[in-house]
Amino acid sequence: MAITKTNFMNFTRCRRYASLDEIKNNRLEADISYKEYKNQELEDQLEEMVDSMYEIDEETGAEIDHVEVVNRQLEAMMDYYKIVEEEAGRISEKTFGGKSVYAEKTKDQECFDFSLNGIKYMCYVDIYNESENSVNIIEVKATTSKKYMDLKAGHKKCDKFSIFERINNINYLKGELKDYNIESEMPLEKYQAHYEKLFDRYKLGKYIYDLAIQRYIIEHEHLSTHTEKQLINYHYYLGVLNADYIYDGTKENGKMIYNPDENGNEMITYFDMTEVTKVLQKYVDADREKLERYLEELDASPCPLSVACENKKQSCCKFFKPICGSKIPIKNSSLNYIYSGHGFKKEDGSKIKGLELINEGYINMLDIPEAWIEKNYHRIQRECLEFDKEYVDKEKIAIGLKQLKYPIYHLDFETMPCPVPRFRGEWPYIQSPFEFSLHIENEPGVCDKYKDNVVFLAKTHEDEREEMIKLMLKYMNPNEGTLFAQNVPFEKGRIKELAGMFPKYRDDLMKLYDRGFDLLWLVNTNSKMYMDLGFDEERSKTFNYYNKKLSGSFSIKKTLPVFSNLSYANLVVKNGTEAIVEYANYNKMSKEEYDLKYQALITYCQQDTWAMVEILNALRELVKKM
DSSP: OOOOOOHHHTTTOHHHHHHHHHHHHOOTOOOHHHHHHHHHHHHTTTHHHHHTOEEETTTOOEEOOOOOOHHHHHHHHHHHHHHHHHHHHHHHHHHHHHHEETTTTTTOOOOEEEEEETTEEEEOOSSSEEEOOOEEEEEEEEEEEEHHHOOOOSSSTTEESSSSETTTTEEEEGGGSTTGGGGTSSOOOHHHHHGGGGGGGTTTHHHHHHHHHHHHHHHHHHHSSSGGGGGGGGGEEEEETTTOOOOOOOOETTTEEEOOTTTOSSSEEEEEEEHHHHHHHHHHHHHHHHHHHHHHHHHOOOOOOOGGOOTTTTOTTIIIIIIIITTSSSSBBBBGTTGGGOOOOTTTEEEEHHHHHHHHHHGGGGGGGGGGOOOHHHHHHHHHHTTTTEEOOOHHHHHHHOOOSEEEEEEEEEEHHHHHHHSTTOTTOOOEEEEEEEEEEEEEEOTTTTTTTTEEEEEESSHHHHHHHHHHHSOTTTTTEEETTTTTHHHHHHHHHHHHHGGGGGHHHHHHTEEEEEEEHHHOOOOOHHTTOOOHHHHHHHOSEEEHHHHHHOOOOHHHHOOOOOSSSTOOOOSHHHHHHHHGGGGGGGGGHHHHHHHHHHHHHHHHHHHHHHHHHHHHHHHHHH
C-alpha cells in the first residue's frame, strides 16, 4: 500500500475518510506512477488559482461569482503553472547556488520513500538543490508570498512589521535570526501569536504542514541508510511567487523572460521553514499513527463535522457534499444566516456557530431557536422564510437611487487570474482584464440592450490593454455619471491598476474610479453611506431587500432570478470560470471554434451588464409599488 503526501493529508482529516475512499475505489494497493502523483499534486496546487477567482465584497461580506475546479480549467492553466515550476527551479540555483533537480528540467525528479507497518510512504521533491554545504528541499506552491509577509504587528500607534525578514531572496523568521531585536518592532507576544498561525494545517499552515510531511518521509528514508548527523545539512523551504515582483515585459521569441525587476525582486522567493517543520515532526508522527489506525479500522460511520472538512473552500473534502454534509440543504440551512461568523448565543450564554450547529442537529434556518437570535437582520431572514414574505426598506432604496448620477455606466470586466504576470507592469495573480462590457443608461430606465452596449474583447494573448482603455474612455466620460457594478471594488481595482501601468490615462481613469457605486448598496447595504445620509446605525447595517430565494447570499446569481427572468442557462459561456477557460484556450482552437467562442464570450459579458440594468429597473419599480 502506497501513501503519498496528498493521501496523508486527506486520510488524517478524520477517521471516516480512509474508509470512504476504500469503499469508493481500491487504488492504494500498489505504487503509483510519477505522472499520477504529479496530477494529484497539481490539482491541489491549483487551489490558489481558483481561490483567486473569488471576490469578497468588503462591505457586505458577500461572495461573488462562485467557481468550481473543473478539468478543463486545470488544463487551460497548466502551461502557466509549469512556468512557476520552471522559474522556481531556475531561480533556486541563483539563490542557493549548487545544482537543482526539478520536474521540468529532468524526469528524474527526486523521490523518497520508506516502509513502516506494511505501508509505503512516498513523496517526490519539487526541487532538490544540493550545494557545497547543504541539501535544500524546496516545495513549490502556486501561491504568493503575501499571506506570509502580511503576518505583521507593531507597537501601539507605530508602524507594523512582518515577522519575516527577506535576505538575498530567502525569507527568515526574525526569531531565528541571530541578535535580531524583535521588541524594537513589536511586542514579543504579538510576534508569537503570528508565529503560531504557521502551525494551523487547515489555514495558513497548510503548505508548511505539507512540507513537514515531506521532511518526515525524507528523514525516515535517510535514517535507514545514513546517520542522523548528516540530516543536519538538510534545509526545508517553500518556494512561492513573490507578491512584490513587477514584470518588465521582456520577451524572447514570444516567451516571457522573468528577469529581476527594477527593485531586484525575483519572481520566486523562498521561505525557510526548516525549524518550523522540525517542530511539526512530532505532530506528523502522531498523525501517521492515526492514519494507520484509521486504515486498520476502516470505520465508515459518521463523525462530527469540523474545520478538517474545509467546507466552503476549494480544498473541501471530496466526501463532504455527497456524504458527510449531504443532510445540509442547499438553500436556507442554518449556515445561510448572513454575518453569522460570531454565531448565536444559547440560553447558557455560550456561542454556537458553523458546523457546530449541524453537529447538534440545527440544520435548517428555522431550526435555530428564536431566543438565540440577537441581530435584527437575522430575525428578518427568519421571518421572510417562515412566513414566505418579502422584506423591503423602500426609503433606503429610494434615497440610495437618488445618489446615482447619469449617465450610469454599467461596467463588468472579465479577467485572467494568471499565476505568472503576462504583460509589462503586472505581478503574480493580478486580475488582468481581457474583456469588458459597458451598458450606458442615459436616463432612468433608458438603455437598449444592444444599441447602448459596448464590448471589448482581446483577440489574442498579446497585450491589448491600451486599446481597451481607449475604448472605455471613448464611451465613458470621466467628468460625469456613475461607474456602476455588482461588487464595484473589483471593477475599481482593475481601473486603478490600469491607471498605474498606463500613466498617460491615469487622470481620466482615476476620475472614473472616484465615481464608483455598487449595485449591492441598493440591494444589501452600505452602512457608512446610509449613516452619512441620516439613517441610524442599526438600520444602516441592515440590508434593504430580502427574499427567502436569496438564501443568505447577495451574489448576482441569487439576486438576478429574484428581479428578472434573464437566464444564463442557454449561453455557450455561462460563468466567469468558463470565460477564463475559453480565453486561455485561444491558441488551441480551430478558426471555426475560435469564432464561435469569441462571440460566446461577448454574449456572456454583455449579459452580465444587462443583468445589472434589469435589476436596477426592478428596484425602481419595487419602490414605486410600495
